[in-house]
Amino acid sequence: MDMSHTNNSSTALWDDMLWEELCQSSLSGTTFLILAYSTVLAVGLIGNTCLVFVISRQKEMRNVTNIFIANLSCSDLLMCIVCLPVTVIYTLMDRWIMGEALCKVTPFVQCMSVTVSVFSLMLIALERYQLILHPTGWKPVMGHSYLAVAVTWMVACFISLPFLSFHVLTNAPFQNLSIPFNPFTDHFICMEQWPSNGNRLAYTTSLLLFQYCLPLVLIFICYLRIFLRLRRRKDMVERAREVRQKRAKGSQKVNAMLASIVAAFAVCWLPLNVFNTVFDWNHQALPDCQHNFIFSVCHLTAMASVCVNPIIYGFLNSNFQKELKATLQRCRCWGAPESYESFPLSTVSTEVTKVSSLSNGSFSVNA
Numbered sequence: 001m002d003m004s005h006t007n008n009s010s011t012a013l014w015d016d017m018l019w020e021e022l023c024q025s026s027l028s029g030t031t032f033l034i035l036a037y038s039t040v041l042a043v044g045l046i047g048n049t050c051l052v053f054v055i056s057r058q059k060e061m062r063n064v065t066n067i068f069i070a071n072l073s074c075s076d077l078l079m080c081i082v083c084l085p086v087t088v089i090y091t092l093m094d095r096w097i098m099g100e101a102l103c104k105v106t107p108f109v110q111c112m113s114v115t116v117s118v119f120s121l122m123l124i125a126l127e128r129y130q131l132i133l134h135p136t137g138w139k140p141v142m143g144h145s146y147l148a149v150a151v152t153w154m155v156a157c158f159i160s161l162p163f164l165s166f167h168v169l170t171n172a173p174f175q176n177l178s179i180p181f182n183p184f185t186d187h188f189i190c191m192e193q194w195p196s197n198g199n200r201l202a203y204t205t206s207l208l209l210f211q212y213c214l215p216l217v218l219i220f221i222c223y224l225r226i227f228l229r230l231r232r233r234k235d236m237v238e239r240a241r242e243v244r245q246k247r248a249k250g251s252q253k254v255n256a257m258l259a260s261i262v263a264a265f266a267v268c269w270l271p272l273n274v275f276n277t278v279f280d281w282n283h284q285a286l287p288d289c290q291h292n293f294i295f296s297v298c299h300l301t302a303m304a305s306v307c308v309n310p311i312i313y314g315f316l317n318s319n320f321q322k323e324l325k326a327t328l329q330r331c332r333c334w335g336a337p338e339s340y341e342s343f344p345l346s347t348v349s350t351e352v353t354k355v356s357s358l359s360n361g362s363f364s365v366n367a
Helices: 010-022 027-057 064-093 099-133 142-166 197-232 234-239 242-285 291-303 305-316 318-331 355-359
Strands: 167-170 189-192
Touching: 027 064, 027 291, 027 305, 027 318, 064 099, 064 142, 064 242, 064 291, 064 305, 099 142, 099 167, 099 197, 099 242, 142 167, 142 197, 197 242, 242 291, 242 305, 291 305, 305 318
Parallel strands: none
Antiparallel strands: 167 189
């Protein structure tokens, strides 16, 4: 749990400790958290590892959008490895035992990972927008995708730097408690120490806008315009030949999959963003006894986003399933790999009707 907003007043801090003693988590609640976080961690690690492996291994799946999908999975893997275990331990123990380095690195990595994820989703939406609304215009190629990935990580690192600077490991709030026997002298917490509360609010509010709200608005606009364009051309697609109809169906499947990933990401991170906003601006609005529980539920929901990409991609992408099955077969000496139906994402048909151009964009997805 993030204890960065702990009150510096010893009296208020002692009151918080008394409330904590009165509101101890039940054994069933603790067990649920451990099992839930463990499940999210396992699914996130295995699913995203398989996804990156399949995309990097299968030549037919190496295209611009899949590079961004793989980048999204890499950021989720980083979240699984660094943030999930640390947060579980901190939440359950309610004190920091993992050293100053992790105190600074964990929030930095979480902020960087979320930024990379939402920027990757935004790049995917912009690419789809360009390919479908401007099929004869500029088209991104593989080199552009790698450059965009590198820039995304650099920008995400820059945005997250304040977490490295202002997170500190300290037991100072526990040293001056006016009680006969202080049981908290060896308790350390990882907290934010900003020059002023105004600076902290300015940063967290800006982060909410530029890391969550504005990117999702832009993504929504892109997919809305794509949907409207494809709907207007529906009659043309229906009059097209069978091959183009198949390509159009594949494109619709891809659009549905990408939109589902974005929607799931937005829904997963909404509760934690609301919680952090309320805590930043009016933390007294949160009930004392339910504070830890509410945070845990919100954080667990946000962390579930690391499972979204491989689950949705795995269910809706037939070639991902085939490649994964073929890999397992090779490991266990079963059969031969299955064939693929490849609809290149980054190429757009320039045939006379341009119907397939307007519907193009599926990336190795069976119709």
